[in-house]
Amino acid sequence: MQQVIVTVAQMGHVLAAGRKQAGLTKTQAAARLGISQSRLSTLERDSRSLTLDQLLAMFGVYGLQLLVQARPDTSLPEANEADW
Template identity: 80%
Template sequence: MQQVIATAAQMGHVLAAGRRRAGLTQAQAAARLGISQSRISTLERDSRALTLDQLLAMFGLYGLELLVDERLDRSPHEANEADW
């Protein structure tokens, strides 16, 4: 699976799909990550509060990896604070 993510909502969908592809329920993933099932549910619905540590832990458990690539539609100098 290769996915471009531009919004927090898209990240939530990727997390949910990755968890399901790994054959894990929210409760199973939560137990392995040391967090609550409700936290998994929240992050899958709204990933804005997701920390980098949580993201990397979830990706590791789900067999996913984070790849950063340069966007081809504009130069890095065109980015502004609103993008962050």
């Protein structure tokens, strides 16, 4: 699986797809991650509260990796402090 993520909503979709691709139910994945099934469901629906530690743990359980690269377009918008 290779996905480009530019919004928070897309991350939730990637997490759900990665879990399913790994052949794990929400209950199985939550048990491996040491979190509740309801917390996993929340992160798949709305990943705004997801920490980097949690993201990397989920990727590890799902057999995924994080790759960061420059976007093809070189015109980068200025960061808005409100986005942080």
